[in-house]
Amino acid sequence: MNYMIKTIGCQINVCNSEIISDMLVNNGFFEVKNPEEANIFILNTCSIRSSAEQKAFSYLGRLEILKMKNKKLKIFVIGCMAERLGNIIKQRFKTVNLVIGNKDVKYVIFKIVSSFQHIDTKNTLVSNNKIVNYIKIMTGCNNYCTYCIVPFVCGNEHSFNFNTILNRCSMLVRRGTKKIILLGQNVNSYKYGNVDFTMLLKQIARINGVERISFMTNHPKDFNIDLINIISNEPKICTNIHIPMQSASDRILKKMNRKYTYSNYIKLIDNLRSAIPNINITTDIIVGFPTETSMDFKKTLNAVQTIKFSKVYAFKYSPRPNTLSYNMIDDVTPLEKKERLKVILKESNKISVEILSKMIGSVQEVLTEDIIGDTIKATTRCGYKVFIKTLDNKYNYLGKQLNVKIKTVKINSLIAEII
Ligand code: 5AD
Ligand code: SF4
DSSP states (O other): OEEEEEEOSOHHHHHHHHHHHHHHHHTTOEEOSSGGGOSEEEEEEOOSSHHHHHHHHHHHHHHHHHHHHOTTOEEEEEEHHHHHHHHHHHHHOTTOOEEEOSOOHHHHHHHHHHTTSOOOGGGOSOOOOOSEEEEEOEEOOSOOOTTOOHHHHHOSOEEOOHHHHHHHHHHHHHTTOOEEEEEOTTGGGOEETTEEHHHHHHHHHHSTTOOEEEEEOOOGGGOOHHHHHHHHHOTTBOOEEEOOOBOSOHHHHHHTTOSOOHHHHHHHHHHHHHHOTTOEEEEEEEESOTTOOHHHHHHHHHHHHHHOOSEEEEEEOOOOTTSGGGGSOOOSOHHHHHHHHHHHHHHHHHHHHHHHHTTTTOEEEEEEEEEETTEEEEEETTOOEEEEEOOTTGGGGTTOEEEEEEEEEETTEEEEEEO
């Protein structure tokens, strides 16, 4: 039985797709990359912006055509859009066999597999032996930023059991994992009983065989001094830190219900930079939030120039049903949003290249995470992607920490050679 899984959206979706994929493989399914070869197609969807939903709709349109040729094809739609627009999907696309919202991922797998065969419960443990693995440590969000649909599609914040997370880390390490990426809509507000995020990081770092720990995504308001200290003191923790700023105008931040001012944000960045010298800070920005004037936008642009993020993920504001800002007038014109996005991206890309260029000639310790064709894909401890043209014995390098010399820069990545 061949399956194909297409993932739209964030790392949490990527993580869920990986879990589903592993379980299917363990139950005798075979992954294909060409939809024509699939007996099962799983579309893992996202609702964060309307463009993500449009993408899924257009995918479903293409699958409809595919199903005319291959009537036996089973189509499953999962993820946030299945949660939010399940009925509409079922009505509009009769070809879809099953729509499963944001339930526990095991339930999703159960529904998929049991529509073909009995699940072999002996085989339901995840067993991938990748160098890098994601672990979800919490879901949902209680912050209710006024633009954000997450609390409505993923529910309230819920942190997973601390011991289960530690056991899963140990299990992954036994299977060859070297780097663990902790995931959550708000990882740094993790709280299970008395265990907070810093304590969780400390415990994971104690596990023998865990070589690197990374995490995303953070809320500035929960980034406390303990967390800064542990990143600075614990060498296993990677120093690429994603901290969404969204805007640098206090008036807009307030309207977004972000619970910090620009000066709070800058202070956090300063504290991080003085505690962690080689930190790589990335951010998210929304342009064209309701009532954003060109002055507000200027503040955000200035902040990008001052802070010098190594990468900015910028988005045009997209009104989402149920959210508080949905009732605000979406008064920044599409053209203006497009223009602001272009300006931010142009500036931030220039800065990214400047930052990466400074690394040319330096020696970096990288973890080799994957091999793609004749290239080794690795990352530095501060999270920069490094590509190394390989030698004959490339597989000997997989999962190893190596010293490499940085030769050149490509957009968002470095090219290096082994020394
Ligand atoms: N419109 C545009 N961008 C959004 N984001 C979240 N909701 C919206 C929206 N309605 C962006 C934020 C968030 C990132 C994951 O997506 O920047 O940090
Ligand atoms: Fe959405 Fe805000 Fe929660 Fe992030 S913190 S998931 S932007 S509501």
